Amino acid sequence: MAFRRKSPPPPRRGGGPPTWFxxxxxxxxxxxxxxxxxxxxxxxxxxxxxxxxxxxxxxxxxxxxxxxxxxxxxxxxxxxTQRPTSTPIPECIDFVVDVPNAIVREQPSANAAIADSLFQGDIVCVVGRDANEEWYIVDGNRRSRRLEPVYMHETVIRAVNPTPTPSDSPTPLPTITLTPSPEPSNTPPPQPTATRDPAITDTPRPTRSPTPTESFQSA
Structure with missing residues (x-):
């Protein structure tokens, strides 16, 4: 029985490093x-x-x-720990829109942005006048607890209960009453009276006794 020899492996080409390296x-x-x-x-x-x-x-x-x-x-x-203080809400005065259509603006100027539009008969809450007296400060949301200011021109709203304005009648001037001053009288001043000095005694006058001749003639 014949055995075959295993052929040797072919030599490696290139001779590079191993894979693990x-x-x-x-x-x-x-x-x-x-x-x-x-x-x-x-x-x-x-x-x-x-x-x-x-x-x-x-x-x-x-x-x-x-x-x-x-x-x-x-x-x-x-x-x-600090308790918040409540900010007082400004007094609200009812005004009514007096024109068919009124513009509510964000600033007191005719060129300011439009915040809202109201119709005639609508009631607004006015809290005062702006520094520019032609504009009213209006509370944009009167139901809230804080002021939301918007502005309306005085020509488009009027007060529901206007305050009576005082008349221009002149105030009467005070009357001047002349009080006559008493004039000096021409009464002469009192003259001094002679006062007898009690320390001075009167000197008695000598009495004249009748002579014998005078007594005979009288008989």
Whole structure:
């Protein structure tokens, strides 16, 4: 019985490296490219700082962020504890549209944008006059609790209950009453009267006694 010999395998052509070596090289290139890209991103993110400097910077940023969060929390807590104050709603005066079609504008100007259009007989809420006295400030939504100002010209609306205007009658001037002043009289001033001094006594006058001749003649 004859046996056949196995023919030797044909020699390899080219003599290249084995397949497993090529796979290892490819994996090294892929991972190397990946880590190189991560390093470039870290470099750009840290601005060229080293690992220690970048870590310190991150800690500073985190501390500042935490402080801002605490401040915001405190501010929100204070706002939550504060009670809102109610804004007083301005007094509403009823006006009626006095023309067939009235334009409501967003600003007190004839060139302003149109906010609405009303018809004759519609009631509007007027809260006052604008600085430009030709325009009224109107509450665009009187059902809400806040003022939504729009404007209407004074020629298209009138007050439902107008306030009576005072007449232009002149105020009477006050009357002047002349009070006559008393004139001085021609009464002479009183003359001084002689007053006797009680310390002075009258000197007695001597009495004349009759002589004998006078007595004889009288007999």
């Amino acid at each position: 090529i796979v290892i090289i490819a994996l090294a290139i892929v991972f190397g490219s990946y880590y190189t890209w991560l390093g470039i991103q870290n470099f750009l993110r840290t601005g060229g700082l080293g690992v220690i400097e970048a870590t310190e910077r991150v800690e500073i940023v985190n501390t500042a962020t935490a402080e801002r969060i605490i401040q915001r929390t405190q501010v929100r807590a204070e706002i939550a």
